[in-house]
Amino acid sequence: MAEAMGFFTDTTVCIGCKACEVACKSWNQLPAREGGQPEMSGDSYDNTVQLSGTTWRHVKFIEQFDSPYNGRWLMMSDVCKHCVQAGCIEVCPTGAIIRTEFDTVVIQSDVCNGCRACIAGCPFGVIDMNPVSGTAQKCTLCYDRMGVGLEPACSKACPTDSIQFGPIDELRRRAQTRLEQLQSQGETRAQLYGADPDGPVGGLNSFYLLVDEPEVYGLPSQPKLPSRNLASSTVGSTIGAAVMGAVGLVTLRKRRADEVAEAERGGAPRA
Amino acid sequence: MPDTFFTTPPDWQWWIILYFFIGGIAGGSFFIATLLYLLGRPSDRPVVRLGYYVAFIGAVVSGLLLIVDLHRPFRFWHMLVESNTGQLMFKSWTPMSVGSWGLLLFGLFAGLAALSAAREEERVRWGPAFVVTSGFRTVVAIVGGILGFFLAGYTGVLLSVTNRPVWADSPMLGALFLISAASTAAATLILLARRRSTADTVSLGKLAEFDKWTLVVELVAIVAFLITLGAAARVFLSVWGVLLVVGVIGAGIVLPLAMGLGWVKRWTDRPVMAAGLVLMGGFLLRVVTLLSSEQVHIAGSRVITP
Numbered sequence: 001m002a003e004a005m006g007f008f009t010d011t012t013v014c015i016g017c018k019a020c021e022v023a024c025k026s027w028n029q030l031p032a033r034e035g036g037q038p039e040m041s042g043d044s045y046d047n048t049v050q051l052s053g054t055t056w057r058h059v060k061f062i063e064q065f066d067s068p069y070n071g072r073w074l075m076m077s078d079v080c081k082h083c084v085q086a087g088c089i090e091v092c093p094t095g096a097i098i099r100t101e102f103d104t105v106v107i108q109s110d111v112c113n114g115c116r117a118c119i120a121g122c123p124f125g126v127i128d129m130n131p132v133s134g135t136a137q138k139c140t141l142c143y144d145r146m147g148v149g150l151e152p153a154c155s156k157a158c159p160t161d162s163i164q165f166g167p168i169d170e171l172r173r174r175a176q177t178r179l180e181q182l183q184s185q186g187e188t189r190a191q192l193y194g195a196d197p198d199g200p201v202g203g204l205n206s207f208y209l210l211v212d213e214p215e216v217y218g219l220p221s222q223p224k225l226p227s228r229n230l231a232s233s234t235v236g237s238t239i240g241a242a243v244m245g246a247v248g249l250v251t252l253r254k255r256r257a258d259e260v261a262e263a264e265r266g267g268a269p270r271a
Numbered sequence: 272m273p274d275t276f277f278t279t280p281p282d283w284q285w286w287i288i289l290y291f292f293i294g295g296i297a298g299g300s301f302f303i304a305t306l307l308y309l310l311g312r313p314s315d316r317p318v319v320r321l322g323y324y325v326a327f328i329g330a331v332v333s334g335l336l337l338i339v340d341l342h343r344p345f346r347f348w349h350m351l352v353e354s355n356t357g358q359l360m361f362k363s364w365t366p367m368s369v370g371s372w373g374l375l376l377f378g379l380f381a382g383l384a385a386l387s388a389a390r391e392e393e394r395v396r397w398g399p400a401f402v403v404t405s406g407f408r409t410v411v412a413i414v415g416g417i418l419g420f421f422l423a424g425y426t427g428v429l430l431s432v433t434n435r436p437v438w439a440d441s442p443m444l445g446a447l448f449l450i451s452a453a454s455t456a457a458a459t460l461i462l463l464a465r466r467r468s469t470a471d472t473v474s475l476g477k478l479a480e481f482d483k484w485t486l487v488v489e490l491v492a493i494v495a496f497l498i499t500l501g502a503a504a505r506v507f508l509s510v511w512g513v514l515l516v517v518g519v520i521g522a523g524i525v526l527p528l529a530m531g532l533g534w535v536k537r538w539t540d541r542p543v544m545a546a547g548l549v550l551m552g553g554f555l556l557r558v559v560t561l562l563s564s565e566q567v568h569i570a571g572s573r574v575i576t577p
């Protein structure tokens with residue numbers, strides 16, 4: 001396998017310009033929603049609203065204001081996290097989702113049959129259907145560009161280097177330096193999200209520097225794999241099956257003659 | 272806010288709800304038929320055969336519903352064969368993969384059982400002679416019965432092995448769906464058997480008895496399900512909660528149970544009424560479980576709940 005590659009997104013330098021969203025749509029030839037009709041969400045500057053099968057980058061805007069003059073903006077360019085242990089790969093029944101030689105996660109559109117298990121399996125709500133292809137789609141970390149030595153379209157377009165692309169080890173070092181810098185400047189809320197390889201889902205190959213709790217950004221605090229429930233749920237069903245078997249054993253067995261007579265006297269429903 | 276709330280709904284709606292309902296009845300009918308075949312009297316045979324017919328028709332309809340629900344239905348076979356290598360596609364840790372194979376095998380055994388039953392009744396005259404031998408019947412009954420239990424329960428496990436609210440928040444869903452499959456299957460068999468003059472009073476009495484005790488177990492399971500949901504139960508502080516309490520628990524479990532125990536004597540044809548209510552309750556259980564979770568999604572950075 002080639003070196004693991006990914007994104008480090010430093011949300012503190014995001015200016016909300018959405019160049020990444022545009023570059024992604026443009027490079028990947030993703031269609032507009034509603035035939036390009038403008039749609040206003042009423043939620044800050046965010047009219048994209050969510051990641052989807054046709055929007056693989058989404059800039060979130062969080063307004064934290066006590067009064068019109070006292071507060072701050074949080075902005076974050078969201079994308080597939082290219083989880084080291086990916087819930088989407090785990091649940092896909094067709095093998096459409098693969099891990100590439102760059103340790104990234106890619107959906108093969110010619111294999112996917114649109115069952116949508118991956119949408120429910122992703123702990124971050126990243127995947128959705130692309131209505132044009134009829135398949136599940138998401139960020140590929142520009143697998144096609146990486147193959148020829150180009151960096152992904154979004155990080156290339158980002159004017160502030162909020163989105164940085166590179167080998168994961170190097171990105172982790174850079175993130176650590178930036179974290180220490182912010183903390184020494186008094187931003188004690190600064191924290192890395194998904195940078196720890198021993199953390200949830202084995203770490204994220206697209207990880208973040210946040211300045212508030214993950215939930216504030218619409219991120220789960222402890223992302224988990226769908227398979228965590230496999231054993232408990234299977235045991236639950238097996239117990240259920242055993243109980244049903246026992247109920248059947250008692251109620252459906254051969255009756256003694258007196259019980260049959262009782263049933264025939266009207267103790268049971270009419271035939 | 273539970274972590275499962277920060278995810279996207281897969282849009283598993285009416286086709287899947289119908290599949291969960293019909294697949295449950297199919298699986299349940301087969302295992303009830305198996306138990307009656309192994310434990311019952313020869314005069315239970317009409318109900319056993321009916322169970323096989325329901326299982327077979329249910330399996331075929333289930334397969335069709337699942338295919339229709341795919342966004343690329345002609346690629347349904349990608350579930351079974353790796354499309355780019357031609358090798359078998361099977362992931363033991365993925366309920367949808369195991370379930371695809373399970374449904375296929377169940378359909379096969381339900382077909383064999385139905386063929387054997389149809390030969391026995393002389394509805395058909397074709398097919399190999401061995402299908403009516405008792406050894407063959409017993410093997411089909413046992414293997415098909417096990418597959419029936421699987422089909423009835425794996426759907427709940429499939430929902431649990433995700434990251435979605437309600438589904439992934441309780442380990443009880445597989446058990447609950449399995450028990451509900453048993454009660455709805457018994458109700459279906461009661462309704463259908465009453466229309467066929469061949470089913471005798473004792474067989475019907477057994478089914479009613481089975482359904483009654485299944486409803487008791489279902490009540491316990493649904494309470495356990497709600498308790499294990501923890502903070503995710505907040506999804507039911509909505510119209511879905513009302514439907515769950517009034518439609519599923521009240522009208523679908525408690526009322527038919529009260530009828531079965533003879534506590535309610537209002538209606539003249541209580542067994543039919545009770546069976547109808549059980550079916551409605553089982554259907555609503557799937558509606559509530561799927562659609563309540565479907566309504567939770569992320570918009571911007573906020574979680575939207577029903």
Ligand code: SF4
Nearest residue numbers: 080081083087088122
């Ligand atoms: S973020 Fe979701 S879609 Fe991306 S790799 Fe992880 S589980 Fe898969």
Ligand code: SF4
Nearest residue numbers: 092112113115116118
């Ligand atoms: S929708 Fe496609 S990629 Fe997603 S789980 Fe199903 S087959 Fe796999």
